[in-house]
Amino acid sequence: xxxxxxxxxxxxxxxxxxxxxxxxxxxxxxxxxxxxxxxxxxxxxxxxxxxxxxxxxxxxxxxxxxxxxxxxxxxxxxxxxxxxxxxxxxxxxxxxxxxxxxxxxxxxxxxxxxxxxxxxxxxxxxxxxxxxxxxxxxxxxxxxxxxxxxxxxxxxxxxxxxxxxxxxxxxxxxxxxxxxxxxxxxxxxxxx
Numbered sequence: 001x002x003x004x005x006x007x008x009x010x011x012x013x014x015x016x017x018x019x020x021x022x023x024x025x026x027x028x029x030x031x032x033x034x035x036x037x038x039x040x041x042x043x044x045x046x047x048x049x050x051x052x053x054x055x056x057x058x059x060x061x062x063x064x065x066x067x068x069x070x071x072x073x074x075x076x077x078x079x080x081x082x083x084x085x086x087x088x089x090x091x092x093x094x095x096x097x098x099x100x101x102x103x104x105x106x107x108x109x110x111x112x113x114x115x116x117x118x119x120x121x122x123x124x125x126x127x128x129x130x131x132x133x134x135x136x137x138x139x140x141x142x143x144x145x146x147x148x149x150x151x152x153x154x155x156x157x158x159x160x161x162x163x164x165x166x167x168x169x170x171x172x173x174x175x176x177x178x179x180x181x182x183x184x185x186x187x188x189x190x191x192x
Contacts, residue, residue, distance in 0.1 A: 039099035
């Protein structure tokens with residue numbers, strides 16, 4: 001029996017229906033040559049909301065999450081599931097967990113909003129994401145770039161977006177967070 005992955009419209013919400021032969025869900029190609037991607041499917045790879053310890057102290061997936069755990073499969077260019085092709089992660093049902101970053105979108109969110117691109121994202125969120133990613137990259141590859149040269153200037157077109165972004169970026173020595181690595185993106189509560 002040939003199993004095949006078929007595309008569907010993003011607005012077609014995958015139902016968790018056991019009475020069908022189809023298994024709706026999401027397919028994520030495993031990134032190649034990406035040292036940051038470390039998901040292998042073992043319990044330690046999941047957020048703590050997904051796991052529990054047995055009486056013996058062994059970690060396992062919680063029973064209410066097991067059916068929705070990402071599954072490693074190999075898919076070829078035609079969508080056939082087998083041994084040839086690209087390694088992917090199939091996430092059954094609604095989108096609950098990103099294996100790449102561990103993000104867990106709110107359950108009540110629309111499926112299209114869980115997977116929206118930067119163009120569908122609010123300006124503040126998109127700019128913050130880009131600035132945070134650039135800062136992490138600069139600090140990770142910092143050996144080739146002296147700390148005093150690791151600078152980034154982000155722009156936004158209104159005060160509200162600027163205020164939302166400003167509280168999430170810490171500064172270097174001489175600031176309220178003195179002693180922290182300069183320019184390190186760190187989401188903090190607005191009470192500081």
